[in-house]
Amino acid sequence: MTAATDMTSIPGATPIVRKTPKATFDLVFRNASFGAALLVLVLLAGIMASMVIGGWPAFREFGLGFITSSVWDTQNDQYGAWPAIVGTLSTALIALVIGVPLSLGIAVYLTQLAPGWFKKPVATAVELLAAVPSIIYGMWGLFVFVPLFAAYVQIPLSNIVEGLPIVGTVLYSRSPSGLGIFTAGIILAFMIVPFIASITRDMLEQIPSVLRESAYGIGATTWEVVRHVLVPQAGVSIIGAVMLGLGRALGETMAVTFVVGNANRLSASILDPGSTIASRIANEFNEAMGLQLNSLIALGCILFFVTFVVLVIARLLVARVKRY
Amino acid sequence: MRKILVLAAVAAGIAGSAQAADITGAGATFPFPIYSKWAEAYKKETGTGLNYQSIGSGGGIRQIKAKTVAFGATDAPLKGEDLTKDGLIQFPTVMGGVVPAVNIAGVEPGKLKLSGEIIAQIYLGDIKKWNDPKIVALNAGVTLPDANINPVYRSDGSGTTFVFTDYLAKASAEWKSKIGANQSVQWPVGIGGKGNEGVSASVKQVANSIGYVEYAYAKQNKLSHALVKNADGNFPAPEEKAFQAAAANANWQEQPGFGISLNNQKGADAWPITSATFILVYAKPEKPEETQAALKFFDWVYKNGDKLASELDYVALPANVKDQVRSAWKGVTDTSGKPIF
Amino acid sequence: MTMTTTPRELPHQPWGRVRQTRRTADRMMKIIATGFTFTAIFVLFWILGMLVVKGIGGLSVATFTAVTPGPGSEGGGIANAIVGSFVLTFLGIAIATPIGVLAGTWLAEYGRSSKLANLIRFINDILLSAPSILIGLFVYVILVEPFRGYSGWAGGVALGIIAIPVIVRTTEDMLNLVPGPLREAGAALGAPPSVVITSVTWRAAKAGMVTGILLALARIAGETAPLLFTALNNNFWFSPTLVGGVSNLPVTIYQFASAPYENWQQLAWAGSLIITVSILVLSIVARRIVAGSK
Numbered sequence A: 001m002t003a004a005t006d007m008t009s010i011p012g013a014t015p016i017v018r019k020t021p022k023a024t025f026d027l028v029f030r031n032a033s034f035g036a037a038l039l040v041l042v043l044l045a046g047i048m049a050s051m052v053i054g055g056w057p058a059f060r061e062f063g064l065g066f067i068t069s070s071v072w073d074t075q076n077d078q079y080g081a082w083p084a085i086v087g088t089l090s091t092a093l094i095a096l097v098i099g100v101p102l103s104l105g106i107a108v109y110l111t112q113l114a115p116g117w118f119k120k121p122v123a124t125a126v127e128l129l130a131a132v133p134s135i136i137y138g139m140w141g142l143f144v145f146v147p148l149f150a151a152y153v154q155i156p157l158s159n160i161v162e163g164l165p166i167v168g169t170v171l172y173s174r175s176p177s178g179l180g181i182f183t184a185g186i187i188l189a190f191m192i193v194p195f196i197a198s199i200t201r202d203m204l205e206q207i208p209s210v211l212r213e214s215a216y217g218i219g220a221t222t223w224e225v226v227r228h229v230l231v232p233q234a235g236v237s238i239i240g241a242v243m244l245g246l247g248r249a250l251g252e253t254m255a256v257t258f259v260v261g262n263a264n265r266l267s268a269s270i271l272d273p274g275s276t277i278a279s280r281i282a283n284e285f286n287e288a289m290g291l292q293l294n295s296l297i298a299l300g301c302i303l304f305f306v307t308f309v310v311l312v313i314a315r316l317l318v319a320r321v322k323r324y
Numbered sequence B: 001m002r003k004i005l006v007l008a009a010v011a012a013g014i015a016g017s018a019q020a021a022d023i024t025g026a027g028a029t030f031p032f033p034i035y036s037k038w039a040e041a042y043k044k045e046t047g048t049g050l051n052y053q054s055i056g057s058g059g060g061i062r063q064i065k066a067k068t069v070a071f072g073a074t075d076a077p078l079k080g081e082d083l084t085k086d087g088l089i090q091f092p093t094v095m096g097g098v099v100p101a102v103n104i105a106g107v108e109p110g111k112l113k114l115s116g117e118i119i120a121q122i123y124l125g126d127i128k129k130w131n132d133p134k135i136v137a138l139n140a141g142v143t144l145p146d147a148n149i150n151p152v153y154r155s156d157g158s159g160t161t162f163v164f165t166d167y168l169a170k171a172s173a174e175w176k177s178k179i180g181a182n183q184s185v186q187w188p189v190g191i192g193g194k195g196n197e198g199v200s201a202s203v204k205q206v207a208n209s210i211g212y213v214e215y216a217y218a219k220q221n222k223l224s225h226a227l228v229k230n231a232d233g234n235f236p237a238p239e240e241k242a243f244q245a246a247a248a249n250a251n252w253q254e255q256p257g258f259g260i261s262l263n264n265q266k267g268a269d270a271w272p273i274t275s276a277t278f279i280l281v282y283a284k285p286e287k288p289e290e291t292q293a294a295l296k297f298f299d300w301v302y303k304n305g306d307k308l309a310s311e312l313d314y315v316a317l318p319a320n321v322k323d324q325v326r327s328a329w330k331g332v333t334d335t336s337g338k339p340i341f
Numbered sequence C: 001m002t003m004t005t006t007p008r009e010l011p012h013q014p015w016g017r018v019r020q021t022r023r024t025a026d027r028m029m030k031i032i033a034t035g036f037t038f039t040a041i042f043v044l045f046w047i048l049g050m051l052v053v054k055g056i057g058g059l060s061v062a063t064f065t066a067v068t069p070g071p072g073s074e075g076g077g078i079a080n081a082i083v084g085s086f087v088l089t090f091l092g093i094a095i096a097t098p099i100g101v102l103a104g105t106w107l108a109e110y111g112r113s114s115k116l117a118n119l120i121r122f123i124n125d126i127l128l129s130a131p132s133i134l135i136g137l138f139v140y141v142i143l144v145e146p147f148r149g150y151s152g153w154a155g156g157v158a159l160g161i162i163a164i165p166v167i168v169r170t171t172e173d174m175l176n177l178v179p180g181p182l183r184e185a186g187a188a189l190g191a192p193p194s195v196v197i198t199s200v201t202w203r204a205a206k207a208g209m210v211t212g213i214l215l216a217l218a219r220i221a222g223e224t225a226p227l228l229f230t231a232l233n234n235n236f237w238f239s240p241t242l243v244g245g246v247s248n249l250p251v252t253i254y255q256f257a258s259a260p261y262e263n264w265q266q267l268a269w270a271g272s273l274i275i276t277v278s279i280l281v282l283s284i285v286a287r288r289i290v291a292g293s294k
Helices: A021-062 A082-113 A116-131 A134-161 A181-206 A209-217 A222-251 A254-259 A277-287 A290-323 B002-017 B032-046 B057-066 B080-086 B116-124 B133-138 B159-171 B173-178 B195-205 B215-220 B240-248 B288-304 B306-311 B319-331 C016-058 C061-065 C079-111 C115-129 C132-144 C152-177 C180-188 C193-221 C249-257 C262-293
Strands: B023-027 B050-054 B071-074 B088-103 B150-154 B191-193 B209-214 B274-282
Touching (some): A021 C079, A021 C115, A021 C152, A082 A181, A082 A222, A082 C016, A116 A181, A116 C262, A134 A181, A134 B195, A134 C016, A134 C249, A181 A222, A181 A254, A181 C016, A181 C152, A209 A222, A254 A277, A277 A290, A277 C132, A290 C115, A290 C132, B023 B288, B032 B050, B032 B288, B032 B306, B057 B071, B057 B274, B080 B088, B088 B195, B088 B215, B088 B240, B088 B319, B116 B133, B116 B150, B116 B159, B116 B173, B150 B159, B159 B173, B159 B209, B159 B274, B191 B195, B209 B215, B240 B274, B274 B288, B288 B306, B288 B319, C016 C262, C061 C079, C061 C262, C079 C152, C115 C152, C132 C152, C152 C193, C180 C193, C249 C262
Parallel strands (some): B023 B071, B150 B191, B150 B209
Antiparallel strands (some): B071 B274
């Protein structure tokens, strides 16, 4: 616990230890917060343990094949996770591709462009997007967005790309129902925007205005100030915010389940129905027994692992930005 | 502090108005509406509440085995040996049907005729177009488009899927060997929809599609249905008397726990895709008073619930089956071995 | 925005052409940023509009006073679900706030960049991304199965576990933004770390920390999946001891929205309107409180 005594960064400063009520409070407070921090470890260990124990029979039965196999056959008790893993990664990736530029644009608008009186209502409105429950996004997606998306995007697009090489596969949908991986990605994008945007905005606002003013002073445009002063300054935190959004996108259940199409197959087109790990669990968990239940829990285990890998990559990125 | 005050106020509010629900049950989604309706009427009459939650048939079986509920509910009946092994008693409560919903431009509701064999081939991907000669042969006078068929299936495990695939397995040997009957199966083609609403939304939005939904759902949402050829070669309309006809000719004692399938039953008017839904209770419950309360509820349902069932487009059991169930309840005993009903 | 006033045609500026492209890039960025912002706001109002249009018809006094009806029955409301949701959500936040704030404080003030702190931070990030449905399963295993029954307590704990990492993360982030000299000033006055934290650092980061708790509240108030295996639901009033199924809005909405019965669908949309508007109003009011305390 040397860290605890090293409260300030004043070199050579040693805290004065006195037996006073304050010192007792100090000790209790430190231990309580340490205990709370350890509880985070215990929680994850508990969830991990229940996941590994629950999923173990599936891993033992199928081995590595559980990850690479595309079969999901409840009749013959054969299970493979590959389509769900691909679905999870592609929906989250689409969500980031759409959501991150949106969020950065919003953060820049809020900190640099919006007129003073307008900032607060706009910022509040964006943050309120986070307050909308995921089941409401799902209902909006299924009942409102999906029919429009099918009629005005998916069907015209399918007609245009039909027969073309590459795009004719990736963007063509055999049954343009509006449901699919891409739709799920769009809904997810709006769900992660408030998280990324509000944190990025906070970070941009933390940057001392003297930095900004001096850049403007040497004749930089707003874009150049954002590009060369603000973004490098807040880079680490922005990546942190993006990771927070990614985490949300990977594990989101209800909204995705409503719009992803829930096909247990791998499809070449991003407009076709697919499934994610979370949606697969939501769809089948209630009905599952035996090995299917174990396989679903094993899927959850994999989702943890995917998240883990994503975070490791994120950490490496953050380390590189720090050197910048 | 504010939070604590709010919590205290809320807690006080509940304490004033709340009453414990006396019976807890969980399981199948298919009978959820009618159980809720019965529970409401039963509460008005007796003051005893029934909290039934639809978490899925598998969930119902799991919960009764974990003893977290007084009864479990399932659409797919358990087999005799499973009932014996776990010491469970199974009985049916109400019936319903599954109907194919279609969306084909130019084809009016109730005009398209199909057979189990054809539906199986559509879902196997063998019949790809609506103007396939096999479909045309059954539908003289109906103009069928030269369009790809888009089959829609339930993506979540469900009793509806079990009933539908059980019917297809009975109607088609190829389906039986390749796919089989289960709450969720390996669909070779099609798009998945979650729940009845997901399937019907997909059918509505996707042109030239076919799906399958519960009769109550299809009727309340005025979905365009197709007719299906029954065992006698007729095409009855999917309505209450067609489901009753399917139940009338069945031998309910054929399987332990009344676990028979009503699919493809004989009878001129019998709807071919019909099924009952089931309740599971322990034969020797740990908390006999809870099971007793549950049995009392279902006894009340048998006496008074038929009208409500018919209002919600469910189908009541034949009177003789109800009597057979009541005598099966004699097998439910308390710890001393005395029947509790 | 001073640079846009510089006239382009000044002949003595050798970088005039460059300036043109710079100005174009600048204008593009401004249009895009503004457009993105209004897209997001448009989506918010679109969703709210949908809820109002579909939900307002189901609102009446009975919605707030009567229990959930059977399908097709006259009258009825969602009072039991509303109260149940209140209880479960506040139970979750009451569990998560002390744990989350203390853990976040430990990370920011005590653990800092020690190996253990980095590990906990990392684990917390993973917990943050854990699908809520798996947390429901975990609570089912530790609380529902052993006690042989669903309960509001299990539901509250599940929601609490979802809220904890959110609060830990935001608390730490916000504390890290508090400038070091503030702490040094406190320490220089002879205050022990705990006093510096509670009366200087927390106070400085208060607004951000409250926002974090609100984010957590917003996240759990509409959570559906974890409640399916823990609090379940209840068609009637739940027991005041919270033992047995506890009714709640999200699961009720989930069940009713997909049912074929019009009165249930009406109540589902009304419930969606109520839950969304309550969370939005709560957030706005809390923001006011935060702004007022500054």
